[in-house]
Amino acid sequence: MKKIFKILCFSVVLLLGYYLYTNYPLDLISGFSAKSVASGHFIDQRPQEMIENGDNDVSVIFLATNKIDEKEKLVTTSVFGLKERKAIYREGLGVTLINDDFDITKPYLVPKRTKLNTNLSFPYGNEQPKDTVFANIDYSKLKTAVTNAFDKKGENDKRTRAVLVIYKDRIISEQYGTGFDKNSKILGWSMTKSITATCFGILQKQGKMNIMKRAPIDEWAKDERSKITINDLLHMNSGLEWVEDYSKLSDATKMLFYDTDMSKTQINKPLVGKPNASWNYSSGTSNLLSGILRKQFKTHQEYLDFWYSDLIDKIGMHSMLVETDMAGNYVGSSYSWATTRDWAKFGLLYLHKGNWNGEQLFDESWAKYVATPTNGSNGKYGAHFWLNAGGYFPDAPRDLYSANGYQGQKVFIIPSQDLVVVRMGLTEDEKFDFNGLLKGIVGSLKK
Known part of the structure; x- marks a missing residue:
């Protein structure tokens, strides 16, 4: 029985290895993972575990091991200790997946940003959206439609993070999944x-x-x-x-x-x-x-x-x-x-x-x-x-x-x-x- 089990395990490893070799090279896996973890963490401040269980829950990407360097704003990733890839966050430019020739000490240009400063409400200003009730909207039906877009407790099928509905420039429905809100990027x-x-x-x-x-x-x-x-x-x-x-x-x-x-x-x-x-x-x-x-x-x-x-x-x-x-x-x-x-x-x-x-x-x-x-x-x-x-x-x-x-x-x-x-x-x-x-x-x- 043990011999059969070992043979089965060995066969699975061979099949997985063949799949990776022919479809997803290890450095592609580590590259995807490094970029995803770095962007999610440094742009939206998500915890590593949240990214790995959410954004990285794709095909064989779970095989990657990620290490975050908060000081250097760098993520280093490998698969089974092999094919290491790195992704770096730079303020204004976001995250870039880099190779060994990339000089992280080299100065770089960043876009100049201008923030609107108005007392107008959303969407044209920084103030909160105005509460508006439209007589021609069945809000009960609207709520049902939006709520149905999200998983019920214990489910993980629809995996919706946000739904926002705007009618005549007014937000008439807004709902977020666990871990996300109106400030989530x-x-x-x-x-x-x-x-x-x-x-x-x-x-x-x-x-x-x-x-x-x-x-x-x-x-x-x-x-x-x-x-x-x-x-x-x-x-x-x-x-x-x-x-x-x-x-x-x-x-x-x-x-x-x-x-x-x-x-x-x-x-x-x-x-x-x-x-x-x-x-x-x-x-x-x-x-x-x-x-x-x-x-x-x-x-x-x-x-x-x-x-x-x-x-x-x-x-x-x-x-x-x-x-x-x-x-x-x-x-x-x-x-x-x-x-x-x-x-x-x-x-x-x-x-x-x-x-x-x-x-x-x-x-x-x-x-x-x-x-x-x-x-x-x-x-x-x-x-x-x-x-x-x-x-x-x-x-x-x-x-x-x-x-x-x-x-x-x-x-x-x-x-x-x-x-x-x-x-x-x-x-x-x-x-x-x-x-x-x-x-x-x-x-x-x-x-």
Whole structure:
């Protein structure tokens, strides 16, 4: 019996080793874990155990061992004592996963931040939201819909961290999971893509950008890739090769957990389709766009400042932090943190078609542009925003569009209902009933 048990154990170890070797190299595991622990701890002050049991509860990431250095603001991680990786926190830039060549003593630039100081209530100022009761809302039905988005005591299936509902600029429902509140900063993952795209809309409004022009990439100048426009990139419709798969070593995971300069990753990819006719979701494209944004400014300081001065701080998203790669570029695909209320402000900016308390940050036409289906997406994708034009959520309005992120981060914008709905958590569509949540919220508005 003991011999059989030993054979079984040995077989399990071999199978696990083979899986890791072919799908998740040990340094990818330690890289993911180091970055996650460092960001969660130093940006949102979460305890290590909370991060490891929550954010790091992904596939084989639990195999990693993490050590936090509070003085150096550094996390060192390994797997079975092997393949050590490090992630460092730098004020103003967030956490960066670093390699052995990275000089942590080298001086670095940080974005200049300006905090709005007004006596206005949320969302346009720093004061608490006004209590407003709308006669056309069934608050009992609304409460049921929002409460159902959270796990009951003893459950761990929906794993929702926050739900916020805004109607006509007023918070009508707000609920948080255990360990989270209105001050908690939560990673938006790919919702960052929508932030990146918005920077292009703002530059176009300012007359400094024409998205219909060909992408300014020198490496493409003498081949068929020269036909790719910024518009194609915003639509994820460049035709460039890219594999977006987080279950194994892929283009996306290699970029996020190995590359020094993430803005260059997709530049070297060949065409496998035709521009504007080959939709393919790509985080490499978003970081390439971040690199294109860098080219619009004479200095790196101006590039760092612009994201905040002309968008993030402009609308009072003061909790937001966009993290950078080792080369100092914003990771425009994946790494931005903010409170749920600040994520909601971003949704409100689009609900109001670029107008923020009287100031037009981007043209009204830009909101229509990002919410118009791109070729080949079957009505589910626009310009760095996801759409419901094809009825993905059958019980939600078709004009709904959203900023989406890994593990079910969502900022839903529903113009026809004057609604913004934010959900933050750790589960995707397959495990969380987003359609049911939206149906219940929209259904609470009396006709």
